[in-house]
Amino acid sequence: MAIQPATNRKMDELNAAFCDFYRCPEAFATFTLIGKLSEGSGYFHFGPDTVCYGRTSPGFRAARATDELYDVGNDLVADGTTLGLPFNPSEISANLRYERYASKSDGPGTASRAASALRAGYYLARPLLPVSVRKHLQRMRLNGWKKIAFPHWPVDTSVERMFERLLISLLQVHSVERIPFIWFWPDGxxxxxxxxxxxxxxxxxxxCPNLMDLDDAYAIKSSFQIxxxxxxxxxEAFLSAVRDRGFEINVHDLNHDGGLVCDRQRFLQRAAQINRYxxxxxxxxxxxxxxYRNLDWWEDLEFSYDMSVPSVGNLEAQQGGCCSVMPFFVGKVLELPVTTVQDYSLFHILNQYSIDLWVRQIALLSKQHGLLSFIVHPDYISEPRAQDTYKSLLAYLADLRSEGKIWIALPREVNQWWRDRSQMRLARRGSNWEIEGPGSERAQIAFAQLEGKSLVYRLDPGYGGGPTLPKVPCDGRWENRNVSFNCLP
Ligand SMILES: [Zn+2]
Structure with a gap:
C-alpha cells in the first residue's frame, strides 16, 4: 500500500510528525494521549533541557520561556507497548516550526503596527544609507539579542530533541534493542x-561571476537568489550564465522593500507576481x-521549497525561529531552514572576520545531523577581509566533505531528496528491513538504540541501498559515520 505523503496527513495525528521525521515503521510509534489537554498553550519542559510550547494535560504552562517551566518528562505512562503522552507531539512540533509560540506573546516574531511602520521607513531610506550607518541602526535595534532565552542561540534543536526523547521512551516501552528508520541523508x-x-x-x-569562481575553486555549487x-x-543572459555553470537560480522576494508580509492583500498580489517570476x-x-515571513501565508507561494525561516533568529530583523535544524513541510512547500549566522550579521553586527562562530554552529548542527545552510551575499564579500573569511569557510566545508562528514548539495537537490524520503517506507522482508519508494537506492537504513543512557544512531552496514550503489565498506570511513551522539539522560 502506498504511503500517504507527509503533507496529506492530518497534523493532529499523534504520531504523524514523529513518523515523518524518522520515517520509521508506524507500528513502533504507539502513542496515545493521556488526560485532557489544557485550553490554552504555553511553555513547558519535556525533560530538563528541552523547551516545548503548546497544550498539556498535567501541570502548568508558562507565558514566557524564561519563567519557571513545568516538566512533563515524568508524566509519560507506559501501558504494555503503548506510550501515554501528556501532549501531542505533532501539535508541539508545528507550534515551534511555524513560530506559533512567538505570535502568542509580545515576544520575538511579533510584527506590531509601530514596528511595521518603522520597518517600512527604514527600507525606504535603506538604499540611500551606507553600510556604516545601516549597521549602526541595526545594532541599536538588535540591542539585547543576547538576552533572548528562546530559541537558543546559536543553534536551536528543540524539535529534534523532543523527537529524540520520544524515541528513547519508545525503545523502553517496546523493550526492543533497536528501532529502524530511514537515515536523514542520502548515501549515509x-x-x-x-x-x-x-x-x-x-x-x-x-x-556573481567572481563568486562562482570562488565557489568553484572549492568544487562547491551554490544557489543565487535574485x-x-x-x-x-x-x-536572461545573466540567468543563463549562472545556470550554465551548474549553479541554481531562485527568487528573492519581489522588490526587497521589507514589506512582503505586512498586509495580506498586498502579499497575495505580490505572491502572484513572485510566482510568475x-x-x-x-x-x-x-x-x-x-x-520576513508568515508561514500561514506560504501556501500561496508556488515554489517547491522555501528558505526564509531561521532556526534561531536572534540577529534577524524578524526574530523568533523554527527551533529546528532539519527540513520540514509547510503544507506543500518544503522549508529548508537557515541554520547559521548570515555573513552580514557576522561582519557588520558582530564585527567578526573569523569563521569561529560558523565553526561552532557547524559542530552543533553536525552533532544533530542537521542541515548546515549558509547565506553569503556577493554584495558584502567583495572586500578582501570579508572574502578571506568566506574562503576559509569554503575550505572548512570542503575538508568536512573530503572526510565524508557532509553532503554538499544544491538546495534543489536537498529538496528533491527530502521529498523522496518523505515518500519512502520501511518494509519487513523476512528478518530484514528494506526501504521502498522512489530514490530509495540512495537511502540507508539506520537503527536507533540505547547505549547506557545515550541514544545512538547506527547505519546498517549490511544494507547497501540499490543496484547503483556499492555496499558501504566496513572500514574506517564507515566507522566515522557510526555516530554516537548527544546523550539524553
Ligand atoms: Zn536580501
Missing part, C-alpha cells in the same frame, strides 16, 4: 550543507527579503 552522509547567495544590489549582481524588481536589471526563472526555490 552524517550531515548536509547548502551554500546560498542572496543578490541585493547591482554591485552584488556584477560580482530580486526580480526595482533593485537591478535581470537579463519563479516560472520565468525556472526557479524551484524562494527566499523573502531579510527573512
Amino acid at each position: 552522509y552524517p550531515s548536509c550543507a547548502i551554500m546560498t547567495h542572496d543578490v541585493e544590489t547591482a554591485r552584488g549582481r556584477d560580482f 530580486v526580480p524588481e526595482e533593485r537591478y536589471s535581470v537579463s 519563479g516560472r520565468a526563472y525556472r526557479a524551484s526555490g524562494f527566499r523573502s527579503a531579510a527573512l
